[in-house]
Amino acid sequence: xxxxxxxxxxxxxxxxxxxxxxxxxxxxxxxxxxxxxxxxxxxxxxxxxxxxxxxxxxxxxxxxxxxxxxxxxxxxxxxxxxxxxxxxxxxxxxxxxxxxxxxxxxxxxxxxxxxxxxxxxxxxxxxxxxxxxxxxxxxxxxxxxxxxxxxxxxxxxxxxxxxxxxxxxxxxxxxxxxxxxxxxxxxxxxxxxxxxxxxxxxxxxxxxxxxxxxxxxxxxxxxxxxxxxxxxxxxxxxxxxxxxxxxxxxxxxxxxxxxxxxxxxxxxxxxxxxxxxxxxxxxxxxxxxxxxxxxxxxxxxxxxxxxxxxxxxxxxxxxxxxxxxxxxxxxxxxxxxxxxxxxxxxxxxxxxxxxxxxxxxxxxxxxxxxxxxxxxxxxxxxxxxxxxxxxxxxxxxxxxxxxxxxxxxxxxxxxxxxxxxxxxxxxxxxxxxxxxxxxxxxxxxxxxxxxxxxxxxxxxxxxxxxxxxxxxxxxxxxxxxxxxxxxxxxxxxxxxxxxxxxxxxxxxxxxxxxxxxxxxxxxxxxxxxxxxxxxxxxxxxxxxxxxxxxxxxxxxxxxxxxxxxxxxxxxxxxxxxxxxxxxxxxxxxxxxxxxxxxxxxxxxxxxxxxxxxxxxxxxxxxxxxxxxxxxxxxxxxxxxxxxxxxxxxxxxxxxxxxxxxxxxxxxxxxxxxxxxxxxxxxxxxxxxxxxxxxxxxxxxxxxxxxxxxxxxxxxxxxxxxxxxxxxxxxxxxxxxxxxxxxxxxxxxxxxxxxxxxxxxxxxxxxxxxxxxxxxxxxxxxxxxxxxxxxxxxxxxxxxxxxxxxxxxxxxxxxxxxxxxxxxxxxxxx
Numbered sequence: 140x141x142x143x144x145x146x147x148x149x150x151x152x153x154x155x156x157x158x159x160x161x162x163x164x165x166x167x168x169x170x171x172x173x174x175x176x177x178x179x180x181x182x183x184x185x186x187x188x189x190x191x192x193x194x195x196x197x198x199x200x201x202x203x204x205x206x207x208x209x210x211x212x213x214x215x216x217x218x219x220x221x222x223x224x225x226x227x228x229x230x231x232x233x234x235x236x237x238x239x240x241x242x243x244x245x246x247x248x249x250x251x252x253x254x255x256x257x258x259x260x261x262x263x264x265x266x267x268x269x270x271x272x273x274x275x276x277x278x279x280x281x282x283x284x285x286x287x288x289x290x291x292x293x294x295x296x297x298x299x300x301x302x303x304x305x306x307x308x309x310x311x312x313x314x315x316x317x318x319x320x321x322x323x324x325x326x327x328x329x330x331x332x333x334x335x336x337x338x339x340x341x342x343x344x345x346x347x348x349x350x351x352x353x354x355x356x357x358x359x360x361x362x363x364x365x366x367x368x369x370x371x372x373x374x375x376x377x378x379x380x381x382x383x384x385x386x387x388x389x390x391x392x393x394x395x396x397x398x399x400x401x402x403x404x405x406x407x408x409x410x411x412x413x414x415x416x417x418x419x420x421x422x423x424x425x426x427x428x429x430x431x432x433x434x435x436x437x438x439x440x441x442x443x444x445x446x447x448x449x450x451x452x453x454x455x456x457x458x459x460x461x462x463x464x465x466x467x468x469x470x471x472x473x474x475x476x477x478x479x480x481x482x483x484x485x486x487x488x489x490x491x492x493x494x495x496x497x498x499x500x501x502x503x504x505x506x507x508x509x510x511x512x513x514x515x516x517x518x519x520x521x522x523x524x525x526x527x528x529x530x531x532x533x534x535x536x537x538x539x540x541x542x543x544x545x546x547x548x549x550x551x552x553x554x555x556x557x558x559x560x561x562x563x564x565x566x567x568x569x570x571x572x573x574x575x576x577x578x579x580x581x582x583x584x585x586x587x588x589x590x591x592x593x594x595x596x597x598x599x600x601x602x603x604x605x606x607x608x609x610x611x612x613x614x615x616x617x618x619x620x621x622x623x624x625x626x627x628x629x630x631x632x633x634x635x636x637x638x639x640x641x642x643x644x645x646x647x648x649x650x651x652x653x654x655x656x657x658x659x660x661x662x663x664x665x666x667x668x669x670x671x672x673x674x675x676x677x678x679x680x681x682x683x684x685x686x687x688x689x690x691x692x693x694x695x696x697x698x699x700x701x702x703x704x705x706x707x708x709x710x711x712x713x714x715x716x717x718x719x720x721x722x723x724x725x726x727x728x729x730x731x732x733x734x735x736x737x738x739x740x741x742x743x744x745x746x747x748x749x750x751x752x753x754x755x756x757x758x759x760x761x762x763x764x765x766x767x768x769x770x771x772x773x774x775x776x777x778x779x780x781x782x783x784x785x786x787x788x789x790x791x792x793x794x795x796x797x798x799x800x801x802x803x804x805x806x807x808x809x810x811x812x813x814x815x816x817x818x819x820x821x822x823x824x825x826x827x828x829x830x831x832x833x834x835x836x837x838x839x840x841x842x843x844x845x846x847x848x849x850x851x852x853x854x855x856x857x858x859x860x861x862x863x864x865x866x867x868x869x870x871x872x873x874x875x876x877x878x879x880x881x882x883x884x885x886x887x888x889x890x891x892x893x894x895x896x897x898x899x900x901x902x903x904x905x906x907x908x909x910x911x912x913x914x915x916x917x918x919x920x921x922x923x924x925x926x927x928x929x930x931x932x933x934x935x936x937x938x939x940x941x942x943x944x945x946x947x948x949x950x951x952x953x954x955x956x957x958x959x960x961x962x963x964x965x966x967x968x
Contacts, residue, residue, distance in 0.1 A: 162198040162224070164231040166190050166210060174212055174235060176483065176525075178450045178464050182207035182219065185277075185487045188524040189464050197526045203227065211450060213417065213427040214238055217392055240388020240399050254384035254400045261374045261423045268424055269360045271459045274326040274495070278488040279333070280524050281350040284531070285315040287478035294474050304342065304541045313534045314478075316341035317348040320522060323486075324493065329785075330500040331356070335507045337514045337522065342538030345612045347512055347774045351505050355465060355484045357447070359416070359428055363820040366437040366445065368889050370410045371821045373402045373430065374418075381411050389420075395453065396420035402430060408900040410436050410821060410890050412447075424460045425451055434471075435903050438889070440935035441473035457491050473935060485524050502703055504781075505772040512774075551575040579608040589625075591670040594683040594735055595659060596627025597723040615645040615776050625658070629722035634658055634689075645777040647700040654712075655693035659719070662686055662740065662750065663847035667870055669857065676853050678727040684852055684870060686740045688751055688843060691715040700778075704769035710760040716843055718749030740871035741842065750842045756799040762792040787815035792832075796844055806837035806844060806876075814862070823889035823905075828862040833878040845874040848881060848913060856940070856959035860885055865911055865923055866957045867946040877916035885909040887929060905929040907942065921948040927957070 166177045173194025180187025181200070190196045200206060203224045208231065210218040215235040222231060290299060290310040305314045320337040324330075333352045340346035362376050363369035371381045385401040398418045404411040414430030428449040434442035446468040451460040463486050470479040527535070544550050555573045562570070567587040573580040582605045589601035605621040622637040636656030643649040661668070668676075668684050676682040694712030701707055719738055736743035739750045767786035772779040782788070790812040797805050810832030817825045832846060850868035858864060862883040888906040893899050911923040927942030940959035945952065 161200050161227045162206075162208070162222075162229045162231055164196060164233065165194045166196065166212075166233050166235060167194055168215070169234055169236060171234075174215070176448070176464065176466050177210055177212040177215075177235070178452070179208060179210050180452065180463065180487075182209050183455070185461075185463070185489050187463060187485070187487055189483070189485050191526050192528045192530075195526050195528075197524075199521070200224070209452075210235060211452065213415075213429055213448065213450060216390075238390050240390050252385050254386040254398070255379075257386070257398050257400065257418055257420070257423075258374065258378070258384050261418055262376065262378060264423045265360050265374055265376065268459070269358070270327070271457070272461070272491065274491070274493060275323075276325075276488075276490045276493045277323045277486050279321045279323050279352045280318070280485045280487075281321075281348075281352065281355060281482065282318040282523075282525060283315060283348070283350050283480070283482045284313060285478060285480040286313050287311060287476060289477070291475040294476065299476075304538060304545065313341070313530070315480075316531060316534050316538075317346075317350055318519075318523065319348040319350045321352060323352050324495065324499060326495065326500065331504050332500055333505045335505065335511050337518065338507060338512045339514065339519060340512070341535050342542050344539070344542065345512065347507060350482065351772070352484070353504055355467075355482065357449075357465070359425060359449070363410075365818060366432070368410050368436065368438045369818065369821050369823075370412060370432055370436060373412055373416055374425075375821075377821065381405055381409055387415065392419075392426065392453075395422070395426075397426050406894060406897075406900050408435065408890075408903050409894045414446075419460060422460065425449070426460060427451060434935075438903075438905075438930060438937075440932075440937055441471050443470035443472060445469050454489075454491075461489060462486060483525060487524065502768065502770050502783075503773055504770050507774040509775060548576045578610065579606065581606050584623075591674045592678050592727075593627075593670075593673060593685055594677065594721040594723055595630065595685070595687060595719050595738060596625075596632075597629025597725060599625060599627035601625040611776075613645070613776050615642075617642050622656075627722070629725075630719075646773075647778070648698065650698045652696045653694070654696070657689065657691045659687045660690035660843075662688065662843055662845075662871060662874075663849070665847075665849060667847075667849040667851065667864070668853065672853055672855060672857065681726060681728070681730045681733045681735060682852070683721075683735050686738055686750070686871065688719055689717040691717070700780075703771060704766045704780075706764045708760075708762045708764075710758075712758055713755070714758055715753070715755050716751055716841065717753045718751050720749070721746060740874070752801075754800045754804055754841060756796045756804055756841075756844075759795045759797075760792070761794075762790060765789045765791070784816065784818060787813050789813055794844075796840070803839035804841050804844070806840045807835040808832055808837070808844075808846070809835075810846075821889075822891045824887045826860055826862045826883075826885045826887075828883045829880075830882075831878075831880040834876050837876045840876055842874070845876050846879055847871060847874045851957070854955055854957055856942070856957045856961075858959075859961050860887070861909055861911075861925070861942070865913060865921070865946075866925065866942070866944045867923060867953055867955060868913070868921060873913055873915060873918070873921055875915045875917065879916065880912075880914045882912045883909070884911070893928075903930060903937075907940070909942070919949055922946065925957075927959075929959075 166174045168174055175190055175192045175194060177190040178187065179196055179198055188196050188198045205223045208220045208222060210233050212235060214237060216238050218233055218235055220231060220233060288311045290306055293299060302314050305312045317340045319335050321333050321335040324332040331353050338348040340348055357364050359372045359374060361372060363371055371378060373382055381404065383403045383405055387399045387401045390397050398420060400416050400418060402416055403413050412430040412432050416428050417426040419426050428447060431444055431446040433444050434440050448466045449462055450464045452463050454461050465484040467482045555575055559572050567585045569583055569585040571580055571582040584603040586600040586602045592598050601623055603621060603623040605619065607619045609617040619640045622635060624633060624635050626633045634657040636658050638652060638654040640650060640652040673685040676684055692712055692714045694710055696710040698708045721738055724735060737746040739745060739748050741750050742748050766782055766788045768783035770781050770783050772781065792810045795807045799805050812830040814828040819825055848868065849864040850870040851864055851866045852869055856866060862885050886908050890905055892906045893904050907927045907929050909925040913921040923944055923946045925942045925944040927940055929940040930937045931939035931941060938961045940961065942957045944957055945954045
């Protein structure tokens with residue numbers, strides 16, 4: 140395109156956007172400072188907009204006519220401007236005056252602040268106010284922005300780069316900018332539907348915005364606001380136990396008296412807010428909210444502060460106050476990466492008497508119209524209710540131009556050339572070679588990271604080589620190929636495994652895999668003890684807990700979500716199992732009264748016997764996982780399942796072995812599991828996991844096919860919660876080929892108890908209680924009870940927990956402390 144044509148197109152876009160904006164202007168205070176996020180709407184309508192960070196606004200109207208435009212902003216007097224439009228664009232600049240709150244008309248009692256009467260009245264009508272908006276449709280606009288400042292060059296030794304062109308020479312800039320326009324439908328108690336008609340992500344014209352109305356659907360009429368942890372609402376049913384209130388002043392909105400109430404926590408370390416809420420006298424509804432909380436309260440330590448602002452307008456037709464805008468400002472800092480951000484939401488065109496069809500609400504709570512992410516700048520300029528700031532506009536222009544460059548072959552090749560440089564230590568640590576333009580990479584995992592020690596192999600290590608090829612921008616269809624090699628010095632064996640996987644899509648995740656090779660397999664294939672933990676226990680404490688056999692195998696597997704909420708997985712394979720024996724008695728740290736045990740869990744002191752003999756078998760594993768009432772998001776390329784807290788998840792399985800070289804080893808097992816995570820508001824979260832199964836024709840099967848239970852003898856917990864482990868159970872003490880049942884219950888009080896104890900509440904710890912039961916057909920039940928403290932750590936690094944566990948079995952009781960290292964689970968170690 141010639142330069143002249145580009146200029147003509149640019150001028151056309153500017154003219155078109157000005158013509159569509161129609162009413163434009165700037166809102167400032169009396170000193171000329173811009174006021175961000177002022178609510179602007181036509182009187183007695185939901186046609187409105189909001190100013191941006193620079194105080195600028197654009198308001199679309201349909202005809203040149205007379206209008207009354209309302210400007211509303213918390214802390215400032217509402218302004219009404221009557222205008223008569225004869226030509227477009229119409230310029231309307233407004234200055235707003237700070238609201239002068241007064242206590243002159245308030246009768247002050249020596250016994251109690253007047254705010255408490257107002258809060259009681261509001262709490263008494265909380266449910267009634269919730270029910271007033273029992274269903275509606277609305278238009279919704281949202282914009283999200285994340286910025287970083289002075290970003291480090293590296294994080295944990297890895298180059299951070301320029302974050303896809305987001306960082307400038309000072310290593311600061313916008314790392315995420317996105318907006319969406321959608322249509323909402325809602326019906327109590329929890330039916331929700333959002334159709335996104337336009338989505339834009341800065342720097343990615345093929346991307347879809349993460350912003351959604353459901354994730355921004357916060358109502359302070361609810362008892363708690365769930366922000367990772369439930370935060371008690373200042374007007375929730377139990378609010379009086381958490382907050383102090385003070386009437387800061389009153390003012391009038393027309394003939395409505397507005398009470399400005401200061402909210403402060405009784406205990407600062409509770410899950411609480413602080414700031415101001417505005418309540419309408421006699422209506423006992425919210426006029427506005429301006430409150431904040433912090434990362435300690437929501438237990439996301441890298442969040443410094445969260446500031447919520449909500450604005451409401453009165454609807455005389457339905458006689459209640461309706462939320463028309465919401466902003467959430469936040470600051471964050473972690474591992475040297477610091478910044479801030481904001482999410483803004485604007486609601487308009489409410490209809491409180493919608494006529495929903497019978498199948499209007501489904502489990503698909505969010506979807507995108509076709510081509511939603513392909514809207515051009517002309518559409519956005521004429522449609523977005525909140526104009527872009529200069530900073531945001533610059534980011535779009537810069538990243539849109541960079542996008543073309545960054546997808547070009549010369550640019551991708553130049554990036555690859557830099558990242559593909561070979562380092563001196565790469566043969567030991569690993570190396571990746573990429574061809575980004577052709578969408579493939581080859582990676583090598585060096586042996587340094589895989590060093591371990593066990594009595595079966597002595598010092599050993601592993602190395603891997605993988606190939607990954609993707610076929611579209613969002614990697615919805617891909618192919619991977621991987622081979623791994625392990626070598627142990629003491630057993631002097633080199634073993635290889637390989638795997639090939641093809642993923643067809645990201646809608647139902649149809650996937651096929653082929654795998655085979657030779658490896659050391661723990662008798663409990665869920666690997667209850669990691670190589671890292673076993674290496675430490677063996678080398679420093681002379682505790683060789685890992686018990687395993689040699690597995691030579693070839694398998695084919697299939698996975699697919701056949702319908703929403705039902706996933707099927709099948710695996711069929713040939714297996715050759717061989718017994719293993721300890722190959723070394725090398726001791727790094729000698730311990731008194733402790734010595735290595737054999738590799739036979741059934742006879743730990745007999746070093747010449749094996750738990751299994753060599754045999755062949757064909758294994759079939761069929762499983763289906765059913766998530767009842769599963770809700771999900773979808774876009775044209777992908778589907779994202781988000782579950783449904785109201786219902787549990789059921790897993791059914793059939794495991795069968797046949798064609799064994801020893802016919803006694805043929806068997807079948809059916810099993811089932813039921814698990815759920817329940818939020819109990821400010822009282823925390825409750826988890827349960829119930830599992831059971833039974834065997835058929837399994838009297839003399841191989842020990843490798845027994846049902847094994849996740850025990851723990853290391854006194855170290857490695858999972859985020861303990862709903863799949865018995866922390867004092869020896870690893871193979873309860874293994875069975877009979878019917879069995881295991882149940883795990885855990886409740887995380889999330890500060891509900893410890894947050895109320897003076898002194899202790901300053902530590903921001905969580906009390907956790909658990910109960911665990913294992914029942915077998917041929918033995919007495921094994922039980923564990925536990926009580927612990929979670930969210931331990933220093934500053935932002937709170938990835939530890941400590942539990943005291945007590946076990947009971949056959950009249951014997953034992954107790955121990957379990958040190959939880961949750962970061963091992965998060966890192967996959």
